[in-house]
Each structure stands twice: as C-alpha cells, then as structure tokens.
Amino acid sequence: MSLRSEEALIALRQIFLAVEIDSRALAKQSNLNPSQFILLQLLNSKKFMTPGEIAKNMSLAHATVSTLTEKLRKTGLVRRETCTADKRSQTISLTELGRETLFNAPDILQRRFEKQFENVREEEQEQIVFVLKQLSSILGADDIDAAPLLDVGSATSIAQ
Numbered sequence: 001m002s003l004r005s006e007e008a009l010i011a012l013r014q015i016f017l018a019v020e021i022d023s024r025a026l027a028k029q030s031n032l033n034p035s036q037f038i039l040l041q042l043l044n045s046k047k048f049m050t051p052g053e054i055a056k057n058m059s060l061a062h063a064t065v066s067t068l069t070e071k072l073r074k075t076g077l078v079r080r081e082t083c084t085a086d087k088r089s090q091t092i093s094l095t096e097l098g099r100e101t102l103f104n105a106p107d108i109l110q111r112r113f114e115k116q117f118e119n120v121r122e123e124e125q126e127q128i129v130f131v132l133k134q135l136s137s138i139l140g141a142d143d144i145d146a147a148p149l150l151d152v153g154s155a156t157s158i159a160q
Contacts, residue, residue, distance in 0.1 A: 012135075016152075022109035023152045030105035031075075034151040035060075038110070039068055040094060040102045043078060048093040059147040077101055110150040 026032055032040070035058075042057055043049060049057075055065045069092050072078040077098035083089040094102070117125065136142045 008135075018109060019150050020152045022150070025106060026108055030101055032101070032105060034108055034110060035064075035147075035149055036068060036072060036077075037102070037105060037108055038149065039065075039072065040077060040098055043092060043094040044099065044102055048081075048091040050089060050091055054092065058149070072098070108150075113150065 023034055026034060026037060030037070038058065039054065042054065051062060051065045051069065054060070054069070055062050058065070060068075069078055069080060073080050076095055078092050079095055081091050081093070083091060117128075120128070133142065
C-alpha cells in the first residue's frame with residue numbers, strides 16, 4: 001500500500017469515526033439518531049408539515065419518513081393529525097416534549113459541517129465536492145441513493 005493510500009484511508013476512517021462518535025453522543029444524550037434530530041429541527045421551523053413535505057425537505061423516501069415519524073410519535077415527540085379539510089391527508093407537528101428534547105440535544109456533526117463548509121471559499125467547496133464524488137466512484141458507491149445525512153448504521157436502520 002502506498003503512503004498516499006494510507007493517508008487517504010486514515011482520513012476516511014477518521015471521518016467514519018467522527019460520525020459514529022457523534023451519533024452515539026446524540027443517542028446517549030437525547031435518545032435520537034441524527035435523522036430523527038434533523039426531522040425534529042425541521043418540524044420546529046414550521047407549525048406542521050405533511051409526510052410528503054418532510055420527505056422532500058429531507059430527501060428521504062416516504063416509507064422512511066413514515067417509520068421515523070411513527071417512532072417519534074410513539075415516544076411523544078411528535079403528533080400526527082388528520083387534516084380537517086382532507087381526511088386522507090395527515091400533518092405532523094412537534095409536541096412540547098419534542099421541543100424540549102430538541103432544545104436539550106447537543107449540536108450534531110452535520111450542522112457543524114454545514115456551518116464550517118459555508119465558510120469555505122466557493123472554489124474550494126467545488127473542489128471538495130469533486131474529490132468526494134471521485135472517492136464515492138472509486139469505492140463503487142456513486143450509484144447508491146443516499147440522503148444528505150451524516151448517520152451511521154445499515155441503510156435500512158437509519159429510520160429506526
């Protein structure tokens with residue numbers, strides 16, 4: 001293995017570990033995973049949203065949103081209500097417990113990344129994205145449909 005390959009693998013491993021450590025800290029302090037946390041933040045910014053609006057905003061499949069919202073509903077963090085105007089439609093909103101949980105949760109790595117990335121010059125942002133896409137291709141992951149979420153676990157466990 002070349003020195004450059006080693007350096008690249010070390011950097012990748014550091015990123016994976018940072019995401020895992022952050023996810024564990026979030027789970028320990030708030031009993032949420034990053035996907036759930038981001039959903040709560042999204043609901044906190046609106047009075048209510050439909051599952052379709054959530055799916056679009058989070059770049060997630062409707063089935064994933066259903067699983068996420070159902071788990072959060074069972075723990076009392078969100079409420080699901082049938083629309084009075086259209087009984088076929090539902091809205092999701094944050095409960096007071098959901099707001100408290102969100103308020104007491106630590107800042108997540110994804111938000112820190114977003115803030116720091118915005119401070120990088122635009123041409124450097126383009127270079128970073130280009131290199132990350134190349135890396136994704138090298139790893140054979142460029143055809144994988146992925147939401148813009150820093151989360152760990154298997155692809156099927158993100159909503160859990």
